Amino acid sequence: MEFIMSNNLLREFEQYQEEFETSAIETLRSGRYILGSRLRDFENGFAKYNCSSHCIGLASGLDALWIAFKILGIGIGDEVIVQANTYIASVMGITINGATPIFVEPDEYYGIDADKIEDKITNRTKAVLAVHLYGIPCEMDKLVHICKQHHLILIEDCAQSHGATHDGKMVGTFGDVGCFSFYPTKNLGAFGDGGCVITNSDELDQKFRIFRNYGSQEHYKNSVIGANSRLDEIQAGLLSVKLKHLHDIISERQSIAHRYNEGIKNQKFILPKVRPKSIAVYHQYVIRTKDKEMREHLIYYLKDQGIDTIIHYPIPPHLSEAYEYLGYHSGDFPITEHYADTVLSIPMYNGYSEDEQKYVIKVINKF
Ligand SMILES: Cc1ncc(COP(=O)(O)O)c(C=O)c1O
Incomplete structure (x- = not known):
């Protein structure tokens, strides 16, 4: 069997290759590359998909976060509560604005532990950022309740959770901005x-x-100091192609996760859990080992058997060099640090064949 990568983007591209190529060529030939009809169509389509009133295309997920905090008026002197075990971009969205991240440990579903939030609320707390990490929704009922009670803004980081739901509601629509x-x-x-x-x-x-758009609604009239952060026409057109197939893309990932859930019997590993009221979309399928040493062995063993893996994420934001100024140390967030030492993402991507999945399951069970 060919080496199995942890992700293989070409496989999904090949599934819809003709549609992607047609869309890209149409945009190239249209003569309109920024803020055109393709962006509008995609924004309308993605807003509808999420049962939301508006979607605004931007240049990246990090831009979505920092611009959201900025527009909601969060800045110097403000505190934002966020889970400690997230990708560092979630935290940068807060700190780019001069606000301070207040970390909370995750629960067993890898989302913010809602029961630990209220202890961290001060008179400077302005918002909570919920990150649906790996595509698993956070405990949104509790988060919405806490934010309402304490008059806090609720922002959701859905970078890994397009299409996930909690209690039948799309993630990204529980708070002020997704x-x-x-x-x-x-x-x-x-x-x-x-x-x-x-x-x-x-x-x-x-x-x-x-x-x-540089703080401008009308050409050359700028009402605020803005940014250049526009989803371009080529990307918007290509995303509309994918959006048409998103249901199938997600179903395929859920089937892979189901096979892993049913097939991995090795008691050494902890498999991902999802709340009964939530539907996860498996951006990643993350297993956990007993300790860091076992994870190292597992990584080398799998590589030796032709299987690649990846760690999401080995260094939690509070221990990264970028956030040294916050003054945290190893041991400050034991659950987060334990996860950073023991999580491992096994292959998960569209176009990952059933034979490959069976092989990976067999090899993992033999470890
Ligand atoms: C949880 C999370 N938040 C934010 C981001 C930032 O998104 P982008 O890479 O598009 O800036 C990512 C993606 O890498 C992410 O995984």
Whole structure:
């Protein structure tokens, strides 16, 4: 069997190759590359998909986050509560604005532990950022309740969770703004960088549209100091092709996860869990080992058997060099640090064949 990569983007491309190529050529031949009809169509389509009033295309998932915090008025002196075990971009979205991240440990579903939030609320707390990590929804009922009670803004980082639901509701629609990334590996991935926000607020919609275009609504009239953060026409057209197939793309990932759930019997590993009321979309399928040493052995063993894996993520933000200034040390967030030492993402991508899946399951069970 060919070496099995942890992700293989070509496989999904090949499934819809003709449609992608047609779309790209049409855009190239259209003569319109920024803020055109393809972006509008995609924004309308993705807003509808999420049962949200508005979608605003931006240049990346990080832009979606920092611009959301900025537009919601969060800055210097403000605190934002976020889970400690997220990808560092979630935290950068907060700190780019000068606000301070207040970390909370995750629960066993890899989302923020809602029961630990209230202890961290101070008179500086302005918002909570929920990250649906790996495509597994956070405990949204509790988060919505806490935010309402304490008058906090709720933002969702849906970079890994396009299409996931909690209690029948799309992630990204529980709070004020849902932030998405279209980085190529995402479940709805572009062929370059891209991102968006969704919101039900007409006022925020206008503010995002103006901000992403140098703070300008009308040519050469700039009402605020904005950014250049526009999802381009080529990406928007390609994303519309994928959006048409997103249901199938997600179903395929859920089938792979189901096979892993049923097939991996090796008691050495902890498999991902999803709340009964949630539907996960498996951006990653993350297993856990007993300790770091076992993970090292597993990585080498799998590589030796022709299987690649990846760690999401080995260094939690509070221990990264970029956040040294926050003054955290090893041991400050034991659950997060344990996860960083023991999580391992096994192959998960569209076009990953059943034979390959069976082989990976067999090899994992033999470890
Ligand atoms: C949880 C999370 N938040 C934010 C981002 C940032 O998205 P982007 O890479 O599009 O800037 C990512 C993606 O890498 C992510 O996984």
